[in-house]
Amino acid sequence: xxxxTVKTSPWCPFCGSKVAKASDAPRRKMNEFPVGRCLCGAVxxxxxxxxxxxxxxxxxxxxxxxxxxxxxxxxxxxxDYLTGRIENxxxxxxxxxxxxxxxxxxxxxxxxxxxxxxxxxxxxxxxxEKKKKEIAAEVAAQGKVVEEVTVPARKEGVxxxxxxxxxxxxxxxxxxxxxxxxxxxxxxxLRLLQRRLYDPxxxxxxxxxxxxxxxxxxxxxxxxxxxxxxxxxxxxxxSDSAAANWGMVxxxxxxxxxxxxxxxxxxxxxxxxxxxxxxxxxxxxxLAEIGEKRPDLIREIPFFMLFRFLQHSDAAVRGLMVRLLGxxxxxxxxxxxxxxxxxxxxFEIWKDGEKYATTVGEQVAVALKTIQGVKxxxxxxxxx
Numbered sequence: 365x366x367x368x369t370v371k372t373s374p375w376c377p378f379c380g381s382k383v384a385k386a387s388d389a390p391r392r393k394m395n396e397f398p399v400g401r402c403l404c405g406a407v408x409x410x411x412x413x414x415x416x417x418x419x420x421x422x423x424x425x426x427x428x429x430x431x432x433x434x435x436x437x438x439x440x441x442x443x444d445y446l447t448g449r450i451e452n453x454x455x456x457x458x459x460x461x462x463x464x465x466x467x468x469x470x471x472x473x474x475x476x477x478x479x480x481x482x483x484x485x486x487x488x489x490x491x492x493e494k495k496k497k498e499i500a501a502e503v504a505a506q507g508k509v510v511e512e513v514t515v516p517a518r519k520e521g522v523x524x525x526x527x528x529x530x531x532x533x534x535x536x537x538x539x540x541x542x543x544x545x546x547x548x549x550x551x552x553x554l555r556l557l558q559r560r561l562y563d564p565x566x567x568x569x570x571x572x573x574x575x576x577x578x579x580x581x582x583x584x585x586x587x588x589x590x591x592x593x594x595x596x597x598x599x600x601x602x603s604d605s606a607a608a609n610w611g612m613v614x615x616x617x618x619x620x621x622x623x624x625x626x627x628x629x630x631x632x633x634x635x636x637x638x639x640x641x642x643x644x645x646x647x648x649x650x651l652a653e654i655g656e657k658r659p660d661l662i663r664e665i666p667f668f669m670l671f672r673f674l675q676h677s678d679a680a681v682r683g684l685m686v687r688l689l690g691x692x693x694x695x696x697x698x699x700x701x702x703x704x705x706x707x708x709x710x711f712e713i714w715k716d717g718e719k720y721a722t723t724v725g726e727q728v729a730v731a732l733k734t735i736q737g738v739k740x741x742x743x744x745x746x747x748x
Contacts, residue, residue, distance in 0.1 A: 371459045371466075377448030378479050379404035385458045386410040386475070388589065389427065396592070398455075399427050406448075406479035412455045414472035421447070424478045428485075430492030431629075444484045448477040498660065526553040535560060535575060543575075544582045551590045554580070558594065561611030567719065569611035574717035577618025584623045595619060595630055602637060613643045614714075617650020624658040632665045638673075648673065648684040649714065655691040662692045674700050679709035683724045687713070690731025698735055704728050 373382045379402065386398035386409060397409040397420050407428045411420040422436075428445070429436040439445055452464045453473035461471045480488060524530070526546050531553060534542045547553040557579065560572045584591045598612040616634065620627045634650050637643035648670075655662040673685040674697075686704060689697045707724035714720075 371457075371461055374450050374453055374458065374460050374475055376402040376404060376406055376408075377450065377477055378402070378406050378446065383408065383475075385455075388592075397423050399424070402477075402479075404479065405485060406477050408475050408477045410453070410455055410473060410475055412473045414451070414474045417449075417474055417476060420474070420476045421478075424476050428478045428480050429488045430495075432488060432491050432495070435488060435491060439480075439484065443481075445478055445480045448479075450475040450477075495660075524549055526550040526556055528556055528559075531556040532560070535572070538575065540575070540578050540582070543579045547579060547583045547590065548586060554583075554590055554594045558597070558615075561615060562608060563610070570614060570714050570719070571717050573611050573615035573618050574714070576615050577622045580619045581622030584626055588623075588626050591619065591623075592627070595627065599630075599633060602643070609643070613637050613646035614650060617646070617653050620650070621653035621657055624654060624661060628654075628658060628661045631661045635665060635669075638670065644673075645678070645680050645684060648681065648688060652684060652688040652691055655688055659692040662688070667692070667694075671697065671700065674704065678711075679707075679724055680711040682707065682709070683711045683713065683722065683727045686724060686727040686731050690727070690734045693735055695735055698732065701728050701731055701735075705732075 375381065376383050381403055383402050384400055386400040389396065389399045397411060397416075399407065399409050401407050407424055409420045409424045409427070411417055425439070425445070426433055426436045429439070441447060450460060451474050452461050452471050453459075453475050454461050454466055454471045455473050457466070459466075464471050524546060526549075531543070531546070533539075534546070535557065543553065543557070554576075557572070557576050561569055561576075563569050563572065580591045580594065595616060598609075598616055602609040602612050602616075613634070616630070620630050620634075624631075631651070631654050634647045634654075637647040651662060667688075670685060670688070673681050676682050676685070682704065686701060689701060704724055705728045707728070709724050710721060711724070712719050713722055713727075
């Protein structure tokens with residue numbers, strides 16, 4: 365007679381307490397694992413396959429450091445933190461199976477734990493609080509607040525399934541509320557909306573990207589999972605040379621800009637497309653849209669490498685780069701911006717789903733006014 369399978373609830377290797385099932389972090393990332401936190405202060409991630417433990421280790425450490433990558437890379441194991449792992453973890457049942465096999469299926473999940481030493485944990489919290497205050501100050505200085513997103517209430521007794529014709533009708537009539545309700549009822553809705561990006565007319569792609577961004581910002585307030593999956597699909601399509609990526613880079617920008625508090629960590633990946641001529645304008649536009657809401661997210665990426673686009677032959681590239689530097693309050697670029705103040709080259713810019721004509725010089729004036737406003741605020745603060 366075979367030995368009976370022993371199943372136990374997962375526990376923290378540091379304090380022995382039972383731990384809850386890991387769940388998605390509030391802020392989404394490109395390589396994301398479900399995360400959790402033990403009462404003793406340890407944090408953990410779940411790798412359901414057991415094949416990505418290296419990535420899980422990194423994400424657990426960064427999560428323990430309050431998403432501070434610089435601090436995480438400076439820490440040394442044993443000296444600054446302890447690690448532990450629980451193997452043979454079955455994520456669907458939230459149990460540890462001693463045989464590594466349950467009901468005929470393999471169980472290979474791993475829970476990876478990190479517990480920072482007390483002084484490092486306190487440092488991470490202080491740095492995290494400082495960053496939150498800096499973000500709040502940036503937003504206040506900008507005079508804008510990330511809009512509160514309202515989710516329409518579901519109508520009782522109304523259950524609808526998404527189909528191509530229904531989604532097309534709603535999209536053409538700009539029924540954002542209806543599309544949000546449909547997305548929450550049927551996750552297939554976002555896939556059908558994504559298909560509308562494959563349009564040979566560029567203006568239609570820009571309008572569709574804006575519409576998807578509006579829908580996703582509201583859906584993410586209730587259920588960010590499907591939106592995160594959509595972002596992953598679009599990034600994969602943009603990186604696949606054999607796949608068409610029409611409208612996807614600008615769509616990524618609108619989604620992140622709509623909810624930078626959830627998807628802000630995706631911002632740095634837009635840099636992958638600035639050197640490609642077919643996606644340069646869209647990626648710079650997306651970065652500027654994000655920077656308008658959260659300048660700190662742009663400053664976290666190596667934005668100095670983008671300065672060369674101020675001398676680009678394409679007026680749209682120059683103009684969007686000027687706008688990006690303006691929304692992020694790049695005082696260090698004031699001199700280079702002034703050199704373009706007489707540039708009357710025309711280009712078109714998209715805002716809120718509409719196309720506007722402007723010039724590089726006009727964008728320079730707006731950018732310098734914004735930067736000058738920050739300088740004046742800083743000076744007033746110093747006097748008081």
